[in-house]
Amino acid sequence: MSRPPLDIGAYEANDGYQSLHKIAAGMSAADVLETIKSSGLKGRGGAGFPTGLKWSFVPQGESSPQQKYLVVNADEMEPGTFKDRLLMEGDPHLLLEGMIISAYTIGASIAYIFLRGEYHGSVKTLKKAIAEAYEKGYLGSDILGTGYGLDIILHTSAGRYICGEETALLNALEGKRANPRAKPPFPQVSGLWGKPTIVNNVETLCNLPGIITYGIDWYQGLGQGADAGTKMFGVSGRVKNPGVWEMPLGVTIRELLEDKAGGMQDGLGLKAFLPGGGSTDFMLPEHLDLALDYDEISQKGGSRLATGTMIVLDDQTCPVGMIGNLMKFFAHESCGFCTPCRDGLPWVDTIFRDFEAGRGSEKDLSILKEQVDYMGPGRTFCALAPGATAPLGSGLKYFEDDFKEHIQQKRCTYRN
């Protein structure tokens, strides 16, 4: 962190909580919903689903359940993803302001922050910020004389990656084992304790205050390409200056990797990268001039922008080993509920351990290829195993020579 978190005074002095004053001066929930829909904001948690559209699925009106919930997905655990923690520890009031806008729009009187149990620093900054916001009347009953009231409850998780899946998260919040739920019904209709619930990612909510305060034109003008607004982009791996930066959507990958992250460390070359966390397909140096846009990364890069936090593989680190590390992670984090994931991932993990030990065979390679299909989208109960097949499938395609080398040499040739 390059500076301590803003307290409420400093935050207000920088236009903080202005959106709430604007809403209190005469924006209805329907007005806010329309604004967010028109802004083009897409969810920043990984799936990139339009935020306003998601909110619009929450039943409204007198016949709808009166209790509705907002839940913040602050369970950041995607390997190589380190953006939400920065937001919560650097600018906690931005998240709270976004939460109030979201909860007001969907009509939620209670909002839970589902925070990773290991994020002790975020607990401190959020607790302090919540207390300050209550003191100033931005939380509690009758916020700024609108008659609308909201309570925020900070919940720390007891662990497990699967809690990032929104229905598993809701089960965990209800004190159950975090197995994902069948959809439909979607949480927007029947979520936390069976009530209409919106689950939004931390970064998504942090986009809201700016949109309301400065307007749609301002927000859309921030993006350089097809998508609106900015995004937190990160780079990790053996680059000169790893870190996270807020940049316009639409900047090129090269700009992020070379200008911000400083390029590869001396003596290393770029072999490949995962553009948005461990559940995304590998991309190659030939993709460096693609724009960091949702559609461009998927259509031209064959991957997903997802969390926007890039993991860089250098040319002196074994791609087979890297994929093996990811498979071990996914195998360990499978909730065990459905068969392709529970049985497929440990099988794949075992094969990678064999490759590492020099026991990999051509038959293993064909089993891995089959597993990409068996665990792919549509074959499993949730997105965990399909997420694992992204680096696995693309890795098998791009690094076939490396796999073959392991088989022929009966060892990992990247190690001395």
Add this chain to the structure above:
Amino acid sequence: MSSQVIASTKNRARVLTEAEISEIEHEKTLYPDNQAVGLEALKIVQNHQGWVSDESLLAIAEYLDLSVADLEGVATFFNLIYRQPVGRNVILYCDSVSCWICRGDDIKNYLSERLSIDYGQTTEDNEFTLIPVPCLGDCNNAPVMMVGQDLHRNLTKAGIDEIIDQYRNKNA
């Protein structure tokens, strides 16, 4: 037979402390039912006792009127609930991809060697328990690990020596 089992379950439950009960009661105001409070109670008890023993689990189940089996199912699902005793300091070592690329495995091996323990084990002096953890969200400072509530970044072998000494001296 079943009433005897239930009676023996009750007999084995320990008595929750006043502090534990008061924190559990506070959680009750934040959630609409006891099932949700159950997971919070496991965390509260662990915070006070270091881990969740059978006796603690039974006490929570009884206090909140929850099924022992359900609560056990929850307790064993989540990796930050410890159903076995742990040392004074739990080391959560990141074994995810960015740390791995930055040679986190070498540092982990050195740490294991220094402490003479592997994942899931506790040092003889009961000072440290070593557990792997998924990505700690500090990938620009890889490799990283967490000791207690403290994040240690940009780990090196020399850094590991310092950190071990620091915690050992703190409790000496």
